[in-house]
Amino acid sequence: MSAIVSVENVTKTYHLGKTEVPALRGVSLEIHAGEFLAVAGPSGSGKTTLLNLIGCVDTPTAGVVRVDGKDTSALSERALTDLRLRRIGFIFQSFNLVPVLSVFQNVEFPLLLQGGLTRGERQRRVGELLQAVGLSGHARHRPSELSGGQRQRVAVARALVGRPRLVLADEPTANLDSTTGATIIDLMRDMNQRDQTTFLFSTHDQKVMAHAHAVVRIADGQLQARETLQAAS
Amino acid sequence: MAPSLGPARILLRIAFRNLFAGRAKTLIIGAILLLGTALVVAGSSLVESVDRGMRSSIQGSLAGHLQVYDDRSKDELALYGGMGREPQLEPVVDFSRVKEVLSRVPHVKRVVPMGIDQAMVATGNQIDVALEKVRADVRRIEAGERDDALLRHYQAHKDHVRRMVTLLRDELRAARALADDQLLQDRKQAGEDLARAAAPAFWDGFERDRLGSLEFLENRVAPQGMEGGMTIVRYVGTDLDAFLEAFDRAYVVEGQRVPKGRRGILLGKWYAEEYLKLKTARRLDKIKDARDFQRRTIAGDEEVARWVKENTTQVKEILYQLDPIQAEEAAARLRRALPSEERDLPKLLVQLLSTTDQDFDRKYAIFYDRLAPLLQLYSIRVGDTITIKAPARSGYFNAVNVKVYGFVHFRGLEKSRLAGVMSLLDLMSWRDLYGYLSPEQTEEIRHLKQVAGAQAVPRERAEAELFGGGGAAVESQRASRIDEAAVLARIARPAKAEDLSARVYSQREIDRGVVLNAALILDDPSRIAETARAVDRAQRAAGLHLKVVDWQKASGVVGQSVSLFRIVLYTAVLIIFAVALVIINNAMVMATLQRVREIGTLRAIGAQRRFVTGMLLVETMAVSLFFGALGAALGALAVWLIRAAGGIPAGNDQLYFFFSGPALLPTLGTTSVAISMGIVLLVSVLSGFYPAIIAMRVTPVEAMAADD
Numbered sequence A: 001m002s003a004i005v006s007v008e009n010v011t012k013t014y015h016l017g018k019t020e021v022p023a024l025r026g027v028s029l030e031i032h033a034g035e036f037l038a039v040a041g042p043s044g045s046g047k048t049t050l051l052n053l054i055g056c057v058d059t060p061t062a063g064v065v066r067v068d069g070k071d072t073s074a075l076s077e078r079a080l081t082d083l084r085l086r087r088i089g090f091i092f093q094s095f096n097l098v099p100v101l102s103v104f105q106n107v108e109f110p111l112l113l114q115g116g117l118t119r120g121e122r123q124r125r126v127g128e129l130l131q132a133v134g135l136s137g138h139a140r141h142r143p144s145e146l147s148g149g150q151r152q153r154v155a156v157a158r159a160l161v162g163r164p165r166l167v168l169a170d171e172p173t174a175n176l177d178s179t180t181g182a183t184i185i186d187l188m189r190d191m192n193q194r195d196q197t198t199f200l201f202s203t204h205d206q207k208v209m210a211h212a213h214a215v216v217r218i219a220d221g222q223l224q225a226r227e228t229l230q231a232a233s
Numbered sequence B: 001m002a003p004s005l006g007p008a009r010i011l012l013r014i015a016f017r018n019l020f021a022g023r024a025k026t027l028i029i030g031a032i033l034l035l036g037t038a039l040v041v042a043g044s045s046l047v048e049s050v051d052r053g054m055r056s057s058i059q060g061s062l063a064g065h066l067q068v069y070d071d072r073s074k075d076e077l078a079l080y081g082g083m084g085r086e087p088q089l090e091p092v093v094d095f096s097r098v099k100e101v102l103s104r105v106p107h108v109k110r111v112v113p114m115g116i117d118q119a120m121v122a123t124g125n126q127i128d129v130a131l132e133k134v135r136a137d138v139r140r141i142e143a144g145e146r147d148d149a150l151l152r153h154y155q156a157h158k159d160h161v162r163r164m165v166t167l168l169r170d171e172l173r174a175a176r177a178l179a180d181d182q183l184l185q186d187r188k189q190a191g192e193d194l195a196r197a198a199a200p201a202f203w204d205g206f207e208r209d210r211l212g213s214l215e216f217l218e219n220r221v222a223p224q225g226m227e228g229g230m231t232i233v234r235y236v237g238t239d240l241d242a243f244l245e246a247f248d249r250a251y252v253v254e255g256q257r258v259p260k261g262r263r264g265i266l267l268g269k270w271y272a273e274e275y276l277k278l279k280t281a282r283r284l285d286k287i288k289d290a291r292d293f294q295r296r297t298i299a300g301d302e303e304v305a306r307w308v309k310e311n312t313t314q315v316k317e318i319l320y321q322l323d324p325i326q327a328e329e330a331a332a333r334l335r336r337a338l339p340s341e342e343r344d345l346p347k348l349l350v351q352l353l354s355t356t357d358q359d360f361d362r363k364y365a366i367f368y369d370r371l372a373p374l375l376q377l378y379s380i381r382v383g384d385t386i387t388i389k390a391p392a393r394s395g396y397f398n399a400v401n402v403k404v405y406g407f408v409h410f411r412g413l414e415k416s417r418l419a420g421v422m423s424l425l426d427l428m429s430w431r432d433l434y435g436y437l438s439p440e441q442t443e444e445i446r447h448l449k450q451v452a453g454a455q456a457v458p459r460e461r462a463e464a465e466l467f468g469g470g471g472a473a474v475e476s477q478r479a480s481r482i483d484e485a486a487v488l489a490r491i492a493r494p495a496k497a498e499d500l501s502a503r504v505y506s507q508r509e510i511d512r513g514v515v516l517n518a519a520l521i522l523d524d525p526s527r528i529a530e531t532a533r534a535v536d537r538a539q540r541a542a543g544l545h546l547k548v549v550d551w552q553k554a555s556g557v558v559g560q561s562v563s564l565f566r567i568v569l570y571t572a573v574l575i576i577f578a579v580a581l582v583i584i585n586n587a588m589v590m591a592t593l594q595r596v597r598e599i600g601t602l603r604a605i606g607a608q609r610r611f612v613t614g615m616l617l618v619e620t621m622a623v624s625l626f627f628g629a630l631g632a633a634l635g636a637l638a639v640w641l642i643r644a645a646g647g648i649p650a651g652n653d654q655l656y657f658f659f660s661g662p663a664l665l666p667t668l669g670t671t672s673v674a675i676s677m678g679i680v681l682l683v684s685v686l687s688g689f690y691p692a693i694i695a696m697r698v699t700p701v702e703a704m705a706a707d708d
């Protein structure tokens, strides 16, 4: 089974004035369909950088990142955007919902960008997902009327609505208390199990990490061993 | 279909919701745009309406669409007068050539000859008028008539003259007390004549030599009459028939047109009102106008109150006009109408003229219905022959006597000084005043001089021949040209005995001669510029030495005032929109910066760059269009309200001219609405441009940043 994501010997160096900041230093990683993988590491270790490269919002300094079989360095800005739209879902640390849209409209948004679905199909799909994340009753609410955990559920629904092959979540629980954080991770795992959607999320929280199938540890821009966890069973 | 429709819909939705979310900002931007467009729409509608009004005023009353004049002229043509004096134009020697050449240019419908100038006119002398009545009586008495009414009127008319003479003498005495020796010396003869005419002995002996006494009064006393003033008349010498046909705004209000080919003058009605009318009546008119059209009152307005006061202190002018019988009649009428017990006419007049806001309209009516029929309201009447004196080109004064056939008004411009001060004079009289011989005449004179050789006509005889017998109407003093005139008199022999005022000139005679400028009327006023070029080509080809100007240029400062209004308006508009541009731009930049993470998120989850730039442009455009349209509607409403309220009243006679009537009724110009919307769109695109660039540069990475 081929990898959805393959990262080969990638380095990423940021330039801050004259000093070079090596965020990733020769990272290789393969992610396969259906995985529920956590990236764990201390602050500044390069988690966000790695996810950005995989999420096609940034390109590596050296090495190759392939998403869905495509080398991201070779794609145009428009093609990358399209790749994000159709293949990747994002869950952000700060939820990042569009404040002027209702819950329903936020979730519907990627479908509208993708196009191709009728109004009825969209409604059905959004409705199902809201049901799955437990927010059927809040479809007409504005994000500002929801709690943090509820907002992140909306974000999960939005990330999944376009039926992506890969969902990236950079510290999705960092702005939530640990109980709520744990339920969000469980929700993500349910989704992973339901649709076989691949998940990659980062965290530096041990408890959150415990909910993943596998963890790759990162420190100082370098990946360490990949561990398969008990909880994954 | 769906792939492009989906993003557009969500884009619009987000854009509009953002506008509502940032209500305060939206409203501020909107208010500025609203004001701006309202100003453009209302302002440019007003300016366009003034432009249209002036266009029709100027074109329809004097200028036509194009004007031509000699290109070697020192000054530029200024139909409404230059800076304090008439512009000096080189004469166009032969108008018929101009007419012939220019009439053939496509779209030129009419060519109207013109010569504008100012001259002095002797206004009627009240003593003359009174003496005329006495003479008419005397004529009947000498013929043997003897009925009672005649004799009674004869006595009254004589008494009237006697009272005037006495008044004159008293005035001269009073003046003497103040005057110096030199003046006394100059007026010695006058004083003696007046003393003689005022003496009882003169009147006792009147019946013994009626005609002799009359002659003495007419020749020696009347010229000293106080009313015999001079006023300046501004006139356009023209082919009167062609003029009245070409300028449809001109119409004769009293009297009639000058018969075809005759000499004659149509006095400007406005001019007559202002300068020839009995002062009391004129002031009453002004008070009425102030009250009816300018919302001023006698009680509340110093100037109006002053007019009332002047009317009560200056009743002498009226008394002076009335002979004893008329005076009694006037007193009786006033006693009945006012009503009043007063016996004294001067006091009755004061009662009539000391008006208040309450009784003004009633007393105004009494004045015109009861008193005015007994008075001569205008110092020049239709049917009078007036003497116009003007400095000719030679520097000498030329004078012509012309009959006043009527008064001329300019439709819609009845109260405008600029239009109404103009009188219309026949071209032949104008040429006499101007003092220029036609090329034909010059040529014939040259020819005749050669043929006649030394056989010069004696000067006296020449004059006699030139001016005919007793009926000379042209009293030329062109001493420098007298020989030519004499010769001319010989060649123009058929006219010799003829009364000039009765002579009918042919179109050829009218056309073949000097003019100063000519108005061109086009059949299609939208082709002014193009026709001007064609006219210029035609005159150049014919070697006419003409300068072609459009009506606006020809009307001098007056015509350019609209351009000035327009510049002021558009400067204001420019400033407002420049401010709007800066403010909108700033607001949008700030809003964009605040939304960087939102924009990054949209980009991260798959929105293309054009989606976010489109979203921002839609936001500015929507605000601009909405408030722009609202502003345009507001401007249109203002225009409509102004119309509904009867327009903007023309507070003074200049505005009357600009507005082409008593009020400016603005119409909503579709162009002004289109222009304003165009400006608004431009401003919104320009002000949305920079924020859109900022938005375009936002990368999806911004979405990843943590809250702080």
Ligand SMILES: Nc1ncnc2c1ncn2[C@@H]1O[C@H](COP(=O)(O)OP(=O)(O)OP(=O)(O)O)[C@@H](O)[C@H]1O
Pocket: A014, A015, A016, A021, A022, A023, A041, A042, A043, A044, A045, A046, A047, A048, A049, A050, A204
């Ligand atoms: N845009 C940037 N410019 C310069 N340096 C950067 C930039 N982004 C990240 N870095 C640096 O790269 C290194 C890795 O950062 P990264 O954000 O990937 O770490 P992280 O593991 O996500 O940390 P955290 O847990 O604090 O989010 C850090 O030293 C950081 O300072």
Ligand SMILES: [Mg+2]
Pocket: A047, A048, A049, A170
């Ligand atoms: Mg991070």
